[in-house]
Amino acid sequence: MPHTAYIYDAVRTPRSKGKPGGTLHEVKPIDLGAGLLRGLQVRHDLDTAYVDDVVMGCVTPIGEQGSDISKMIVQNADWDESVAGVQLDRFCASGLEAVNIAAQKIASGWEDLVVAGGVECMSRVPMGSNGGPMGSDPAFAAKTGFVPQGIGADTIATLEGWDREAVDRFALESQRRAANARDNGWFDRSVIPVRDESGVTILERDDFIKPDTTMEGLGGLNASFEMIGQFGFDDVILRKYPMLDRVNHVHTPGNSSGIVDGSSAVLIGSEKAGKDLGLTPRARIVATAVLATDPVIMLTGPGPAAKKCLEKAGLKKEDIDLWEINEAFASVALRYMRDLDIDAEITNVNGGAIAMGHPLGATGAMLVSVVLDELERRDLKRGMLSLCVGGGMGISTIIERV
């Protein structure tokens, strides 16, 4: 690689319920994003004119999030007029895709300082409200065998033989770890509180985590996808996986990622940028990978993506100290650990999206700060971040402390 892509900082907003009643429901997406840009600016006394581009993931880019929201966030943050902005959409991987593209921009030498992140106010712009052919074009859906992701997650569990208890147990541990990390202040370095225009705090820390979760409570929840499965989606699965006689519906709101509002931003730059601006790198981006697997189940990409990423980096599994897999559904994380044969003790060590929520376009870049903080706290070297992605894609990034 001609140039090293350094991570100079990584921040995120706290996450809150992405529905009316959620603490961040009152905040516009452009304000959520701009708060982080201003936060980075203040922390590093950043000359924003130095920034080449701001790349932000957003999965529902319509309405308040429409029309290149990244550029609007740049303007809303009162950054220098010269700073560009672009919004991208690689479904749930958008935030990490933004990081990877930023890294590639730096690595190529064509840009020197880029902010990568994402924003998603799921309470204000509901998931799926932007349509798209995947489920809404009958001819395409018929041809490709579309099922909602939850059905895919249930299919993974069915294929692997994970019952309700197995997925609930995973969810319970996610809640425990997340609450523990938050309460010990392990997230504090990266979480920038959301404040109003007068500086009054709206939300300081993640408030979606449910520390009182119990196995009994989880066990009492209804399976989310049983009914729609019976409408015909289960049959789509059985046609693709004819060795199954049924889909075992194990996923519930309790063991699936939460619908939340949130935003993230990672400051990525060249060595030159660091020198010019007096920034100290925290880590570097070692390698990135993206690929696609079965689009019907849609959620089995992360394991293969991580393997591809290791190969690109010339590293082995043993070279990774901490693993982070977005908890879209419990079975996704379980499948990732099984595919890679890695230990739960070093995977999602501070919980994940089941406990903290998954603000679609923002999550990928949130993982950077989550893992980097923990690598530093434990004084470890490398972390692997992965997400499952709509359409069957998988994405991975390896970061390494410097």
Place this chain on the structure above:
Amino acid sequence: MTMHYDKDGDGIVTITMDMSGPVNAMNDEFRQDFGEVVDKLGAEEGLTGVVIASAKKVFFAGGDLNELIAVTPDRVEEFMQGITRIKNMMRRLEKLPVPVVAAINGAALGGGYELTLACNHRIAYNHRSVQIGLPEVTLGLLPGGGGVVRLTKLLGLQAALPFLLEGKRVDPVKALDAGMIHDLVTDLEQLVPQAKAWILENRDNPDAAVQPWDRKGYKIPGGGATSPAIQQAITGGTAMLMQKTRGLLPAPEKILDIAVQALSLDLETALKIESRGLAALTLTPQAKNMISTFFFGLNKINSGASRPDVPKQKTSKVGVLGAGMMGQGIAYVSAMAGIDVVLKDMTQEAAEKGKAYTAKLLDKRVERGRTTPEQRDEILGRILATNKDEDLAGCDLIIEAVFENMELKHNVTRQLEGYLAEGGTWGSNTSTLPITQLAEASSKPENFVGIHFFSPVDKMPLVEIIVGEKTSDEALAKAFDYTQQIKKTPIVVNDSLGFFTSRTFGTYLDEGVRLLHEGVHPVLIDNMGKAIGMPVGSLQVYDEVSMELSRKAQATWREMGVEDKWGDGTILREVVDTMVVKNGRGGRHHGGGFYEYGDDGSRKVWPGLLDLYYRSDVCLPEDDMKDRLLFRQVIEALKCLETGVLRSEEDGNIGSIMGIGAPVWTGGLIQFVSTYGYDRFVARCRELAAAYGDRFDPPQIAVERASQEQSRAA
């Protein structure tokens, strides 16, 4: 002139369609004459309105299927031009500056209803002969004369879909409720006058001459393409559709796709993609198969192509022997058709129990308002339940439906045939026993015919009539006419072990069992059966028909010395023996078979089955498994045709679809090969034979047809 053009004093022109064929149809003549009429209307001075009426019993019959089935890839553009021409005429008709009213005097199905959709107002004669709907999908096609687009824009997506995707036909009252038509008349004479009256009433209403979709700001009922409810309906609707079609039927998929696009596209553009969709569908093997069998084949059968040319015979009193599952069903369908029934069993109690079945079904109909209590009592009154032989006196048809045992059937015949009325016919309901042999007990074997019903009798639409060696034309015709009297479809086959349906169906069971024996997972086997479009997998259906019964039938065949007449049954017998004798798993009604059945209706593989046969190292290509399950049946059907068990291809096609659930997309097991290609079929048979055994050797008739195909192509 096939379009009578009559202008009255009020300036209303009535077009009365009276085409030269038996019905009004969308053919060349229509394109020519209707085009001229629309031109003339466009130029008409002082025009105040138009009424479209019909001089035929049927309002308008729709597209010409001879034309549709003949479309080939090199003629598809020409076909498109033909549709476009008609659509342009209809568009000009609906854009006339005056109201256009359809006066629907008879059936308006398919193109007929599409023509009325291009009118501003639709009035129908409220009579049972008047059916309204768009049945194109049932022939693998779509309503390409504007039907998909206009009905979607008129009713909204969710309301239109049942008519478009299922081809649902309705009577005028239901059509009115659904918003498909606007008004009814009870007197046919009032139809055209009422149409004219509506035009006069709306003289000052500018909207009366403008179609809803041409009005400014028109909102499609139920929401447009971007409404969340519609988005959900589309996503869920596609899955529901696929659950039904298993991806085997392109027509409903295409219809849904076009209907969804019609929500957001302007009318003209939507009509264009609709035409392209129809053109594409006409080229599919599925459409050619379905038109060929469900239209041409079925018409041929219904018009009596397999019936000897002797006078029609009406059955007025039928004796049914044995009040078990089959007997009680036969009694029900006969009584429903207005035939007096003597339902006889060994005891009065058993006979009454059989009659109670009819009472139960009738009660349900009364509950649903489909039958009045008076009708119920009348129908039930037609059935005499008895244990007395002499009550059979005077029956012009006796159908024996006792247990499948040659000796028992012989005894019953000897004992009771004397009660038949003079010249009466004796029918034996059997699914496998040779009729000629059964007739040996009869003193008049010429009056003896096989009448094979399917279970459940009240639901299954088919009757397989078997002609024994000595069966007379009169006896065959009697059985044929009776079948039509009870509103079922008759196929006629020659006598042979297992006839056509049971013998062919047996291969599906046998191949499923062979896959099991090879170590394939039972769930996979049954999903492969469903993947080719069979209603249920072979193992599941074997559980339903009962392995126990199959074992007994095999014992009978062994006694008759015909055990392996149609192929080596060693594996089947071994598996059935292991299941039934060694493990006590005779089938669903014997406490379980290949599957376990829960009281809650659940079904899962009997774990012992996996221990017995499943081998995780066995991995067959899915295409091989699917073709094995389908080709076995096709090969058997072709053998039946080759050896004269089948007397016509149509009987084989309709028989396989209606009797044994052959996949609809095939148009029947023999029709399947016509579009698959005999040459390709023979080659694939040989591949399968090389890999899996000589039961896949192509039958001679297929080899011959393949070489004919080649010489035609050369």
